[in-house]
Amino acid sequence: xxxxxxxxxxxxxxxxxxxxxxxxxxxxxxxxxxxxxxxxxxxxxxxxxxxxxxxxxxxxxxxxxxxxxxxxxxxxxxxxxxxxxxxxxxxxxxxxxxxxxxxxxxxxxxxxxxxxxxxxxxxxxxxxxxxxxxxxxxxxxxxxxxxxxxxxxxxxxxxxxxxxxxxxxxxxxxxxxxxxxxxxxxxxxxxxxxxxxxxxxxxxxxxxxxxxxxxxxxxxxxxxxxxxxxxxxxxxxxxxxxxxxxxxxxxxxxxxxxxxxxxxxxxxxxxxxxxxxxxxxxxxxxxxxxxxxxxxxxxxxxxxxxxxxxxxxxxxxxxxxxxxxxxxxxxxxxxxxxxxxxxxxxxxxxxxxxxxxxxxxxxxxxxxxxxxxxxxxxxxxxxxxxxxxxxxxxxxxxxxxxxxxxxxxxxxxxxxxxxxxxxxxxxxxx
Numbered sequence: 495x496x497x498x499x500x501x502x503x504x505x506x507x508x509x510x511x512x513x514x515x516x517x518x519x520x521x522x523x524x525x526x527x528x529x530x531x532x533x534x535x536x537x538x539x540x541x542x543x544x545x546x547x548x549x550x551x552x553x554x555x556x557x558x559x560x561x562x563x564x565x566x567x568x569x570x571x572x573x574x575x576x577x578x579x580x581x582x583x584x585x586x587x588x589x590x591x592x593x594x595x596x597x598x599x600x601x602x603x604x605x606x607x608x609x610x611x612x613x614x615x616x617x618x619x620x621x622x623x624x625x626x627x628x629x630x631x632x633x634x635x636x637x638x639x640x641x642x643x644x645x646x647x648x649x650x651x652x653x654x655x656x657x658x659x660x661x662x663x664x665x666x667x668x669x670x671x672x673x674x675x676x677x678x679x680x681x682x683x684x685x686x687x688x689x690x691x692x693x694x695x696x697x698x699x700x701x702x703x704x705x706x707x708x709x710x711x712x713x714x715x716x717x718x719x720x721x722x723x724x725x726x727x728x729x730x731x732x733x734x735x736x737x738x739x740x741x742x743x744x745x746x747x748x749x750x751x752x753x754x755x756x757x758x759x760x761x762x763x764x765x766x767x768x769x770x771x772x773x774x775x776x777x778x779x780x781x782x783x784x785x786x787x788x789x790x791x792x793x794x795x796x797x798x799x800x801x802x803x804x805x806x807x808x809x810x811x812x813x814x815x816x817x818x819x820x821x822x823x824x825x826x827x828x829x830x831x832x833x834x835x836x837x838x839x840x841x842x843x844x845x846x847x848x849x850x851x852x853x854x855x856x857x858x859x860x861x862x863x864x865x866x867x868x869x870x871x872x873x874x875x876x877x878x879x880x881x882x883x884x885x886x887x888x889x890x891x892x893x894x895x896x897x898x899x900x901x902x903x904x905x906x907x908x909x910x911x912x913x914x915x916x917x918x919x920x921x922x923x924x
Contacts, residue, residue, distance in 0.1 A: 503615070503623025510829035514817055518660060519608055522628050522811075525656045526606045529648070531630055534605040536586035538612075542576035548585035548767055548799050550707070555581050557706070559613040579612035584767070584792065584808050585799065587631045592801035602638045602645075606630035608813075619818070626813035629789075633796070633806030640805040643740050646771045646791060647747030649807055653775060653787065654753045662777065662819055665786065668758040669748075669773045671741040672709075673733045675794050678769065681732040682708055688726050696722060712760040728759040737770060744771055763788075767795040771807065777819050786819065787811035833859040833919045834899075835877035839888035841866040846892050850885070850912075857916040878902050883919060 500506055507515060523533075542562050549556050560581050564574040580586055587605055590596075596603045608628050615621060632649060634640040650667065657665050672678055685708045693704035696711075696719045703710040712723060733741070748755055755773075763772045772790035789809025796804035834854065838847035844866045851861045862880045864873050877884035886898040897915055900907040910918050 501623075503617040505622065511817070513830055514820060515813070518813065518816060518820070519628065521660055522606070522608065522656060525652065525659060526630060529604065529652050531604040531606045534587055534590060534607050535609070536580070536583065536590055536607065538610065539577045539579050540586055540589065542578040544585050544589055544799060545578055545581060548588070548795055549582065550767075555613065559615055561612050561614060581613045582611055582810065583607050583609070583627060583629055584631060584795070584810070587808070588633060588792075588795050588801070588804070588806065589799060591633055591804065592796060592799065597635050597802055597804050600635065600638060602632060602634040602640060604630070604632050620812070620815045622814060627810045628813050628816075629808060629810035631806055631808035633804050633808075635802070635804060641793065643743035643771075644747060646744045646807055647751070647753075649789075649809065650744075650748060650755075650773060651751045651753050653809065657775065657786070660816070660820065661823065662786075662816075663823065664778060666776045666778075667753065667755040667773065668761050668776065669744070669755050669771065670729065670758050670761040671733060671737055671770050672729055672762050672768055672772055672790070673737045674769060677729075677733050677737055681727065681729050684727045684732065685709070685711070692722055692726075709762045712762050723760070729762055730759055740770055763790055767792040767798060769793045773809070785812070786815055830860070832862045832881035834883040834885050835862045835864060835873075835881035836885045836887055837864045837868070837870070837873035837877060838866040839870070839886060843887050843889070843892065847887050850887060850897075854916055854919065857920075859916060859919055885915070 542560070545556055545560065561579040563577060565577045566574050587607065591603060591605075606629065609626065610624050611627050612624055614623060617623060630649070632640065632645050639645065650669070654665075654667065673681065686704070689704040689708055689711065693701050693711075696704075697714065697716045700711050700714050700716075700719060712726070714720075714723060745755075745757075758774075761772050761774055762768075768790045770791040770793065772788075774788040775786045776784045777786050778784060787809055789807070791805070791807040793805040795806065796802060836847045836851050838844050847863050847866070851863045854861045862877075864876060868876070873886075874884060882902060884900050884902070886900075891897050895912045896909045897912055898907065899910050899915070899918065
């Protein structure tokens with residue numbers, strides 16, 4: 495019988511790597527909280543039409559990469575519903591905003607999410623078919639200031655701070671504007687016209703995208719195509735006065751905050767819902783696939799999926815790539831050691847060991863417990879791998895209340911009264 499393994503494009507996250515994942519998520523929650531964001535948790539699967547209408551039927555995500563199936567669990571008299579594992583979370587968050595009438599409060603909704611997304615892509619380093627995103631959305635009625643360039647700048651300033659707080663160095667912020675809902679069609683028309691003669695000389699993907707989603711041509715990484723792409727029209731030349739003013743205000747706010755950025759005319763985003771500000775944080779340690787996170791403004795997405803006017807802006811962090819970046823900077827992930835390993839001396843001391851562990855855990859300590867069947871040498875060897883200290887618990891220790899404690903780093907062995915053990919183990923690490 496063949497051994498069952500994780501499906502291609504998925505993988506198991508194991509300790510100590512999960513400790514790094516937890517630290518990243520805890521830091522993100524802390525930073526988002528300081529900016530008054532609240533968490534939203536949407537279903538992992540949605541009605542397929544949500545993505546077809548919101549993300550765009552001609553995008554690679556919808557046309558090639560989604561996991562979609564017919565749900566036949568409904569009544570026989572009803573038509574089967576097409577469901578899709580979420581390939582991204584913005585559409586789901588906006589659907590929840592509409593469904594729960596969050597706009598009726600008249601306030602901005604600042605929402606963040608952490609969780610898995612699914613795309614049928616070719617697996618490679620940092621890219622999986624089940625991948626994880628940390629993202630946030632700021633959405634609300636225009637009367638709440640949701641169209642303000644201040645929202646864009648605040649979000650970018652928050653992300654710069656998050657990367658700094660995580661300890662990621664050498665990141666680069668790229669920004670651009672893809673204009674309004676009237677600017678974008680004019681630019682796409684000009685792009686299509688320019689690609690008529692040029693596309694047949696480019697890579698196969700560019701030839702296809704020139705017909706279905708010409709903006710994605712600008713994402714091409716094929717070296718031979720780069721001079722051709724540089725010759726294409728630029729979106730900046732097709733922005734109306736309002737879009738130009740909005741982008742200028744975003745830049746002015748970033749300048750005031752000291753957030754460094756570069757304007758990239760090729761950063762246009764291929765998803766249908768993007769308008770005006772788009773952005774991407776990159777890191778050189780990731781090779782060709784160097785994007786850590788990206789996002790932008792989507793002023794018309796709510797209307798596209800049947801909701802009220804609710805301009806918004808959001809982003810998604812590729813958590814898998816974030817972890818790779820931090821691992822590359824820090825080297826091997828070192829597991830967190832327990833504060834103490836309790837070694838019962840004999841089977842009869844096992845219940846006493848569990849009682850002592852309970853006391854210390856309730857005091858907030860991280861504790862592991864051995865087994866009375868272990869020889870003393872094995873207890874020391876195991877404890878040295880798992881904890882900073884070992885606590886020996888024999889009959890004498892139970893009777894006297896004086897516990898034998900050895901610190902592995904210093905080699906010092908001392909007797910500590912049971913009532914003082916918790917405070918002794920929480921002393922600064924060696």
